Amino acid sequence: MILHSHLPYVRHPEHEEFLEEDWFFEAVTETYVPLIDTFENLINDGVAFKVTISLSPTLMSMFCDELLQQRYLKHIESLIELAEKECERTRWEPQFNSLARMYLDKFRRARHVFAEKYGRNLINAFRKLNDSGFVEVITCAATHGYLPLFEINKNAVRAQIKIASDFFRKHFGRPPLGMWLPECGYDPNDDKYLAECGIKYFIVDTHGILHGTPRPKYGIFAPVYCKSGVAAFGRDVESSRAVWSAEEGYPGDYSYREFYRDIGFDLDYDYIRPYIHVDGSRINTGIKYFKITGRTSNKSPYDPKAAADKAAEHAGNFMFNRQKQIEHIHGVINKKPIIISPYDAELYGHWWHEGPLWLDYLFRKIHFDQDVIRLVTPFQYLQENPRNQVITPSMSSWGWKGYSEVWLEGSNDWIYRHIHKAQERMIELATSYYNENGIKGRALNQAARELLLLEASDWPFIMKTGTVVPYAVKRVKDHLGRFTRIYEDIKSNSVDERWLSDIEWRDNIFPEIDFRVYKGVQ
Amino acid sequence: MPKVKATKKKKNVPQEHTEERIEQSKYFIPPQPAQTAQKQEFDFPGSYGDNRIVLLVRDPHWMHSYWEINEAKYKEVASILGSDINRSKEILRVHDASELPWSSFDIDVFGGAKNWYINVPRAGRTYVVDIGYRAADGRFIAMARSNAVTTPLDGPSSVIDEEWMTIDFERIYALSGGFGIGKSSAEVRKLMEKHLKAQRVSGWMSSPSSPFGGPRERPFFLTANTELIVYGATEPTAKLFVQGKRVNLRRDGTFTLRYALPDGEQVIPIEAVRDDDQEKRSITPIVKRHTK
Numbered sequence: 124m125i126l127h128s129h130l131p132y133v134r135h136p137e138h139e140e141f142l143e144e145d146w147f148f149e150a151v152t153e154t155y156v157p158l159i160d161t162f163e164n165l166i167n168d169g170v171a172f173k174v175t176i177s178l179s180p181t182l183m184s185m186f187c188d189e190l191l192q193q194r195y196l197k198h199i200e201s202l203i204e205l206a207e208k209e210c211e212r213t214r215w216e217p218q219f220n221s222l223a224r225m226y227l228d229k230f231r232r233a234r235h236v237f238a239e240k241y242g243r244n245l246i247n248a249f250r251k252l253n254d255s256g257f258v259e260v261i262t263c264a265a266t267h268g269y270l271p272l273f274e275i276n277k278n279a280v281r282a283q284i285k286i287a288s289d290f291f292r293k294h295f296g297r298p299p300l301g302m303w304l305p306e307c308g309y310d311p312n313d314d315k316y317l318a319e320c321g322i323k324y325f326i327v328d329t330h331g332i333l334h335g336t337p338r339p340k341y342g343i344f345a346p347v348y349c350k351s352g353v354a355a356f357g358r359d360v361e362s363s364r365a366v367w368s369a370e371e372g373y374p375g376d377y378s379y380r381e382f383y384r385d386i387g388f389d390l391d392y393d394y395i396r397p398y399i400h401v402d403g404s405r406i407n408t409g410i411k412y413f414k415i416t417g418r419t420s421n422k423s424p425y426d427p428k429a430a431a432d433k434a435a436e437h438a439g440n441f442m443f444n445r446q447k448q449i450e451h452i453h454g455v456i457n458k459k460p461i462i463i464s465p466y467d468a469e470l471y472g473h474w475w476h477e478g479p480l481w482l483d484y485l486f487r488k489i490h491f492d493q494d495v496i497r498l499v500t501p502f503q504y505l506q507e508n509p510r511n512q513v514i515t516p517s518m519s520s521w522g523w524k525g526y527s528e529v530w531l532e533g534s535n536d537w538i539y540r541h542i543h544k545a546q547e548r549m550i551e552l553a554t555s556y557y558n559e560n561g562i563k564g565r566a567l568n569q570a571a572r573e574l575l576l577l578e579a580s581d582w583p584f585i586m587k588t589g590t591v592v593p594y595a596v597k598r599v600k601d602h603l604g605r606f607t608r609i610y611e612d613i614k615s616n617s618v619d620e621r622w623l624s625d626i627e628w629r630d631n632i633f634p635e636i637d638f639r640v641y642k643g644v645q
Numbered sequence: 646m647p648k649v650k651a652t653k654k655k656k657n658v659p660q661e662h663t664e665e666r667i668e669q670s671k672y673f674i675p676p677q678p679a680q681t682a683q684k685q686e687f688d689f690p691g692s693y694g695d696n697r698i699v700l701l702v703r704d705p706h707w708m709h710s711y712w713e714i715n716e717a718k719y720k721e722v723a724s725i726l727g728s729d730i731n732r733s734k735e736i737l738r739v740h741d742a743s744e745l746p747w748s749s750f751d752i753d754v755f756g757g758a759k760n761w762y763i764n765v766p767r768a769g770r771t772y773v774v775d776i777g778y779r780a781a782d783g784r785f786i787a788m789a790r791s792n793a794v795t796t797p798l799d800g801p802s803s804v805i806d807e808e809w810m811t812i813d814f815e816r817i818y819a820l821s822g823g824f825g826i827g828k829s830s831a832e833v834r835k836l837m838e839k840h841l842k843a844q845r846v847s848g849w850m851s852s853p854s855s856p857f858g859g860p861r862e863r864p865f866f867l868t869a870n871t872e873l874i875v876y877g878a879t880e881p882t883a884k885l886f887v888q889g890k891r892v893n894l895r896r897d898g899t900f901t902l903r904y905a906l907p908d909g910e911q912v913i914p915i916e917a918v919r920d921d922d923q924e925k926r927s928i929t930p931i932v933k934r935h936t937k
Contacts, residue, residue, distance in 0.1 A: 214904055341817065519797065
């Protein structure tokens with residue numbers, strides 16, 4: 124099981140009120156804290172399990188950021204207050220009252236884990252889990268850039284990987300064992316940059332392996348080595364579908380909690396006003412009282428016990444299916460197969476409320492109830508099975524249609540001439556000004572930061588899905604604008620220190636970045 | 646899309662957290678910042694003055710190309726072609742450079758386009774693109790040549806490694822989910838992601854009637870609920886109990902309580918006790934709701 128966690132670096136210190144850091148706060152409360160708790164309970168109960176978690180560098184940066192930590196605390200305290208009021212308000216409605224108490228406990232728990240247990244920095248929690256040996260923490264490219272579309276400037280691809288690896292090492296004491304390529308976006312030979320950083324494996328989508336050259340003898344049921352020596356694992360379709368499918372997947376079960384019935388929308392406006400958006404528009408609070416019930420807008424109150432029973436049943440079902448799948452494949456290929464099941468972490472807890480509970484049941488069942496299959500991490504599998512076929516995987520991604528269309532189509536193709544130009548200029552700067560320090564050195568480092576933020580795949584993704592396009596365009600414009608100005612100022616020897624300090628404060632990601640990573644062999 | 650202004654609104658109820666109400670959506674548009682980081686507004690440059698064409702791979706059968714040809718180059722071409730320029734077309738010449746000799750086909754680019762999606766019938770090939778002018782007599786004046794790219798295969802490789810041969814590759818391919826590539830799993834994930842992203846905006850962009858059921862289709866509907874507000878006042882230093890439970894007073898001794906009111910009867914004993922415990926007062930409203 125691989126859980127991939129990413130958020131774009133969204134931090135607007137210049138705005139006190141209109142911040143869309145809310146997604147980060149929700150993820151902390153609804154996904155990260157529940158997952159951390161789940162894994163710790165398993166460890167305390169002596170359950171042998173293995174899970175791989177990828178944390179993107181931008182997400183890790185947000186965990187460490189003092190401003191966001193402060194804001195999260197305020198956020199969760201406000202939610203606690205809301206939950207307390209809800210407990211009062213639902214006094215004559217026992218069904219809702221017990222749910223209100225459930226949320227109050229949940230928010231209090233989140234606050235405790237975040238503030239007291241881990242000193243406001245959840246990286247401490249992940250480090251502890253990583254050290255336990257049961258959870259393998261890896262990372263992905265620096266700002267989640269979609270690498271196959273940067274191939275024309277290989278140094279930029281290399282920099283995304285190297286900066287991520289260095290950043291990870293700073294927090295976890297060693298380079299990551301594996302890397303989650305953003306969107307599983309792979310272009311042949313990118314793996315050599317992974318090899319350079321000492322990374323041992325990465326994940327590709329199914330056809331990355333299946334259409335690799337030469338043909339993979341074991342399909343996706345064994346890893347392959349690229350020519351560089353880095354291993355590639357292919358995603359399994361069957362186990363993905365069991366969870367991801369909008370229709371047949373577990374999360375759609377009628378007894379699970381309904382995501383779209385939130386008190387932020389359901390309750391009287393005057394009551395909920397202080398807890399929704401400051402401009403008055405309703406938003407999700409996280410307190411939801413109804414279950415999916417069926418294809419109807421008449422939803423029934425959520426019953427946590429029934430939902431938990433369902434989660435246990437689904438966990439049993441998943442395990443049973445994996446057993447059958449693995450037994451069958453073993454019969455066909457005569458080798459112990461590995462099944463790679465990667466998911467977005469935010470599926471667990473945030474979208475699918477019972478997700479973390481399902482994981483808990485699943486891991487316990489696998490440990491206590493059987494001995495046909497076991498959980499492993501990719502690195503562990505490589506250690507136990509060091510001999511594998513050498514293949515060059517196909518260019519591929521796990522995005523819609525399996526290649527690069529999501530990030531390269533009518534709505535977003537226009538950004539690439541600008542990104543490529545900026546990359547080219549960054550490489551030029553790093554080469555020409557390699558020995559620069561002082562204020563120019565600072566500017567050079569800031570230029571690198573702006574470029575990285577410009578390269579985030581989130582922006583073209585938003586443009587394609589059409590949600591908040593103006594924001595994405597603004598981010599592209601801001602970062603390109605700042606980069607371009609730094610470039611021109613450096614070349615004309617006119618770096619404005621005050622302006623530079625302002626930009627350093629706003630775009631403060633990767634404090635220890637070294638621009639020299641952009642110079643190097645192509 | 647409506648813009649949101651950065652105004653502070655006064656609230657009726659005293660709240661500790663008036664500022665920093667946070668928008669739900671993952672990607673939300675912030676309003677214009679109070680101080681901008683740039684002295685002058687930056688705008689995307691129309692061109693960088695380069696003379697180049699870039700080729701990108703999108704998938705096995707599609708590539709994308711963008712280019713920039715500078716004035717000097719156009720003048721050069723114009724002087725070579727002379728009067729022929731009026732009967733010349735700006736074209737992309739797409740070369741399949743997988744092996745010698747190269748084969749190629751032409752695409753007319755018109756309308757002042759500066760980028761193009763190029764469809765190629767065979768997957769897994771290497772391509773290079775030239776941009777230039779083709780004269781009426783067939784002469785091709787190249788203006789720039791692109792980088793080389795290789796498109797991915799659209800099926801299993803025909804190269805088989807003898808050491809790792811298998812008799813039944815098709816079966817393994819099918820078991821691996823090969824016949825569902827690009828479909829089901831990736832598609833439903835995209836759907837779920839869209840739902841996830843959409844719900845974050847739905848609140849902000851929705852009309853005053855709240856989106857029950859979210860972005861799913863919603864038939865005509867009506868919901869109506871009732872709540873009861875109980876309010877009153879006593880001495881600021883008194884202790885207040887409602888249905889036996891202690892309730893906090895505001896500093897001025899007033900209180901407001903709000904309850905969801907279901908069907909049935911609610912008996913609400915309200916009791917105030919003086920701070921020295923020497924006196925008590927109580928009032929017990931009884932409220933009944935039923936739905937026809």
